[in-house]
Amino acid sequence: MAFIERDIDEIKDELKERFILTSKILYGRELSELSQNEVYNAVAAVVKQYTTENWIKTNKQYAINDNKQIYYFSIEFLLGRLLNTNLINLDLKNALKIVLKELDVKLDDIYNEEPDAGLGNGGLGRLAACFIDSMASLSLPAHGCGLRYQYGLFEQKIINGTQIEIPDNWLRDGYAWEFRKPNKAVNVRIGGHAYMKEVPGEENLQLVYEGYTDIMAVPYDVPVIGYKNTTVNTLRLWNAEVNMDFSDYGTLTQEEINQRQEYRRWVNRITEYLYPDDRLSDGKKLRLLQEYFFVSAGVQSIIRHFMRTHDNVYDLSDKIGIHINDTHPATAVPEMMRILVDDYGLEWEDAWDITTQTCAYTNHTILPEALEKWDVGLFKEMLPRIYMIVEEINRRFLEGIRKKYPGDEALVRELSIIENGQVHMARLAVVGSYSVNGVAKIHSDILKTSTLKYFYKVFPRKFNNKTNGITHRRWLISANNDLAHLIDDKLTREWRQNIKLLKKINNYVDDPDFLKAIKKVKRARKRDLAKYVLSHNKVRVKIDSIFDIQVKRIHSYKRQLMNILHIMYQYNRLKNDPDYDMPVPVVYFFGGKAAPGYYTAKETIRLINAVADKINNDESINGKIKVIFLENFGVSLGEMVYPAADVSEQISTASKEASGTGNMKFMMNGAITLGTMDGANVEIHEQVGDDNCVIFGLRADEVISYYENGNYNAWDEYNTNENVRTVMNQLTDGTYGNFQTLFDYLINSNDEFFILKDFNAYIEAHEEIVRRYQDQDAWLRSSAVNIANSGIFSSDRTITEYAEDIWDIEPVEIK
Numbered sequence: 001m002a003f004i005e006r007d008i009d010e011i012k013d014e015l016k017e018r019f020i021l022t023s024k025i026l027y028g029r030e031l032s033e034l035s036q037n038e039v040y041n042a043v044a045a046v047v048k049q050y051t052t053e054n055w056i057k058t059n060k061q062y063a064i065n066d067n068k069q070i071y072y073f074s075i076e077f078l079l080g081r082l083l084n085t086n087l088i089n090l091d092l093k094n095a096l097k098i099v100l101k102e103l104d105v106k107l108d109d110i111y112n113e114e115p116d117a118g119l120g121n122g123g124l125g126r127l128a129a130c131f132i133d134s135m136a137s138l139s140l141p142a143h144g145c146g147l148r149y150q151y152g153l154f155e156q157k158i159i160n161g162t163q164i165e166i167p168d169n170w171l172r173d174g175y176a177w178e179f180r181k182p183n184k185a186v187n188v189r190i191g192g193h194a195y196m197k198e199v200p201g202e203e204n205l206q207l208v209y210e211g212y213t214d215i216m217a218v219p220y221d222v223p224v225i226g227y228k229n230t231t232v233n234t235l236r237l238w239n240a241e242v243n244m245d246f247s248d249y250g251t252l253t254q255e256e257i258n259q260r261q262e263y264r265r266w267v268n269r270i271t272e273y274l275y276p277d278d279r280l281s282d283g284k285k286l287r288l289l290q291e292y293f294f295v296s297a298g299v300q301s302i303i304r305h306f307m308r309t310h311d312n313v314y315d316l317s318d319k320i321g322i323h324i325n326d327t328h329p330a331t332a333v334p335e336m337m338r339i340l341v342d343d344y345g346l347e348w349e350d351a352w353d354i355t356t357q358t359c360a361y362t363n364h365t366i367l368p369e370a371l372e373k374w375d376v377g378l379f380k381e382m383l384p385r386i387y388m389i390v391e392e393i394n395r396r397f398l399e400g401i402r403k404k405y406p407g408d409e410a411l412v413r414e415l416s417i418i419e420n421g422q423v424h425m426a427r428l429a430v431v432g433s434y435s436v437n438g439v440a441k442i443h444s445d446i447l448k449t450s451t452l453k454y455f456y457k458v459f460p461r462k463f464n465n466k467t468n469g470i471t472h473r474r475w476l477i478s479a480n481n482d483l484a485h486l487i488d489d490k491l492t493r494e495w496r497q498n499i500k501l502l503k504k505i506n507n508y509v510d511d512p513d514f515l516k517a518i519k520k521v522k523r524a525r526k527r528d529l530a531k532y533v534l535s536h537n538k539v540r541v542k543i544d545s546i547f548d549i550q551v552k553r554i555h556s557y558k559r560q561l562m563n564i565l566h567i568m569y570q571y572n573r574l575k576n577d578p579d580y581d582m583p584v585p586v587v588y589f590f591g592g593k594a595a596p597g598y599y600t601a602k603e604t605i606r607l608i609n610a611v612a613d614k615i616n617n618d619e620s621i622n623g624k625i626k627v628i629f630l631e632n633f634g635v636s637l638g639e640m641v642y643p644a645a646d647v648s649e650q651i652s653t654a655s656k657e658a659s660g661t662g663n664m665k666f667m668m669n670g671a672i673t674l675g676t677m678d679g680a681n682v683e684i685h686e687q688v689g690d691d692n693c694v695i696f697g698l699r700a701d702e703v704i705s706y707y708e709n710g711n712y713n714a715w716d717e718y719n720t721n722e723n724v725r726t727v728m729n730q731l732t733d734g735t736y737g738n739f740q741t742l743f744d745y746l747i748n749s750n751d752e753f754f755i756l757k758d759f760n761a762y763i764e765a766h767e768e769i770v771r772r773y774q775d776q777d778a779w780l781r782s783s784a785v786n787i788a789n790s791g792i793f794s795s796d797r798t799i800t801e802y803a804e805d806i807w808d809i810e811p812v813e814i815k
């Protein structure tokens with residue numbers, strides 16, 4: 001709100017002065033002597049100067065208004081680089097470009113100096129990053145809370161076709177955007193023993209919690225800058241540090257010194273690295289510690305601040321909302337109970353009312369291997385007091401259930417937070433929250449009818465849907481500025497702040513000049529990617545080819561294996577079938593990281609590279625097919641890749657991809673979706689219709705029915721489908737090397753994700769794409785229709801719905 005566009009001439013001189021002065025203060029040298037990295041840091045420092053004024057104002061305003069504030073708890077925030085988007089949001093980019101040019105520095109050259117903050121695995125962490133961008137841009141009082149991992153997601157190198165993981169030491173040269181706040185540190189207690197003891201003369205039992213270890217949680221705050229408004233919110237990332245004086249070594253015995261050093265090593269491990277397992281939960285102790293560590297620090301500091309500024313604890317849920325992003329922060333529920341009951345002496349019932357009116361939960365997956373469960377023994381050992389509280393929450397919850405549904409012990413088992421010696425985190429989150437949402441229509445429906453159906457029966461009104469979104473500022477305005485300008489030409493710049501207006505581009509989808517301009521921009525982005533591929537992969541690709549792209553984490557349910565098997569099929573036809581032709585060449589791009597211990601995923605990468613190696617070097621096919629594996633896919637590479645796509649591969653087994661957000665980034669940049677009826681693909685299809693996307697394969701209800709009835713047999717498919725059999729046999733006959741493990745995976749898992757079952761439908765879908773692409777006018781129109789109808793997938797729409805339906809907050813004008 002209330003943002004005056006900056007006058008370039010006015011701001012230019014001030015900017016230049018600040019930049020020169022800042023460089024001198026930071027480095028004590030002339031500008032001309034600075035390295036690229038130093039120039040980057042000086043620029044970032046100047047941007048921070050413009051940020052902090054509004055940051056202070058924002059916090060003051062929230063305090064004056066005493067409005068409700070939301071804290072979005074997420075174990076991941078996949079931010080990527082911030083310089084370009086911060087410059088755009090502050091409206092400083094054009095002025096800075098001119099200033100730097102006068103000083104002989106190219107802004108484009110220094111972007112790459114910024115480390116790509118990789119504090120997330122993929123979709124979940126990127127969603128959190130898009131959300132905090134929208135919160136600030138919509139002037140909403142809502143902040144992020146997470147962990148400051150010393151090492152982000154590993155850097156991926158491909159060596160001899162195989163993924164190698166390199167630690168991501170992203171903090172090596174410092175991080176320009178963070179502010180350490182040691183005076184806001186809190187202590188988190190881990191381990192020890194907790195029990196209730198009788199006190200003579202007292203009616204109530206008294207809690208004893210002893211022998212625990214204190215860990216100091218120190219916040220590092222990152223400003224979250226709204227788009228051309230005055231709002232600057234906070235992303236608070238917690239760092240684990242030792243809470244002990246190390247200055248008295250002289251008086252200690254050797255054993256005490258050893259103990260302290262052991263303690264120091266142990267503490268440092270807590271925020272040392274991000275677990276690289278996307279949608280896998282391996283039950284490791286350290287992971288539970290990470291989860292509780294940032295949750296406890298976050299909840300403690302929120303309540304502490306609330307108590308300092310308010311005198312009635314019962315107002316808490318009117319002033320604070322805690323959002324639990326997936327189950328990792330689900331201990332927010334018992335932690336809030338602990339603080340209210342143990343520290344502030346509230347009665348259980350009162351504390352429970354406040355807690356369950358404060359917490360809201362988003363479910364992100366129905367994959368069984370991703371559902372978080374913790375062994376009771378481990379949970380109790382690490383978090384003894386929290387475990388007691390979880391037991392009590394569960395006892396009272398089940399007591400109520402037994403009253404309401406007498407005799408239904410089967411129902412009780414399905415609902416119990418603690419079952420078979422395990423703590424079920426999703427169940428804890430549902431019971432402790434007033435709102436439970438899925439992330440796309442189909443996903444929210446599946447939660448109600450299958451994954452959480454017993455909870456839906458008990459709490460029907462908690463359940464709702466909030467279809468995911470992406471920030472159009474990063475994924476369109478910043479990543480594809482030329483396309484944003486084409487839209488400006490038609491709509492003025494107003495759509496940038498009010499994304500609903502983007503729909504008006506539908507008025508131009510039959511305008512030949514507009515379509516020509518779109519084509520030109522797409523070719524420019526394809527040229528950028530082709531240039532990158534030439535230098536990184538040493539492969540030349542033609543930009544007249546169809547750019548068919550699948551970039552996302554490598555996972556069996558996402559079916560990269562089906563994609564590469566189809567390429568093998570197509571290559572066979574090209575080599576062996578004289579009647580087969582490919583009227584348009586296709587370049588198939590893959591990108592994505594595999595969890596280091598996920599063997600099938602790593603073998604899939606190896607297969608893609610083996611196939612690429614063979615096909616790219618076969619001159620007999622005249623370059624009709626090229627296969628490119630893009631190493632180290634992440635946010636920054638994504639900014640180049642999504643805008644360069646003609647075809648967006650969204651081919652997960654129906655019912656398995658909760659939403660997907662890559663699908664939205666592609667669509668917004670004019671790619672045609674080739675996908676299954678899964679996640680948000682369903683809603684993309686709803687937006688653009690059959691003519692403007694290609695849908696194939698089993699539907700979710702068919703998949704679920706096969707699972708339930710067990711009436712699918714992968715061997716039958718192999719035996720009866722020649723297309724399947726031929727490529728399957730090539731996994732083991734040496735055509736591409738030895739991929740027996742992938743063959744065995746498909747058979748032994750009974751083709752758990754229906755790759756073989758959907759194979760022929762997938763072949764036909766590709767044929768449909770090629771048919772459509774040959775009519776370039778119609779294709780471009782489709783591309784424009786996709787852009788025009790992508791506005792609903794802006795996270796501004798998503799966050800507006802969260803604000804209105806779940807959080808009950810409104811925009812705050814910062815005066």
Ligand SMILES: *Cc1c(COP(=O)(O)O)cnc(C)c1O
Nearest residue numbers: 122123552634635638660661662
């Ligand atoms: C958007 C994004 C994802 C999520 O992609 P899906 O196709 O939805 O799985 C993963 N990684 C990065 C770097 C992204 O930007």
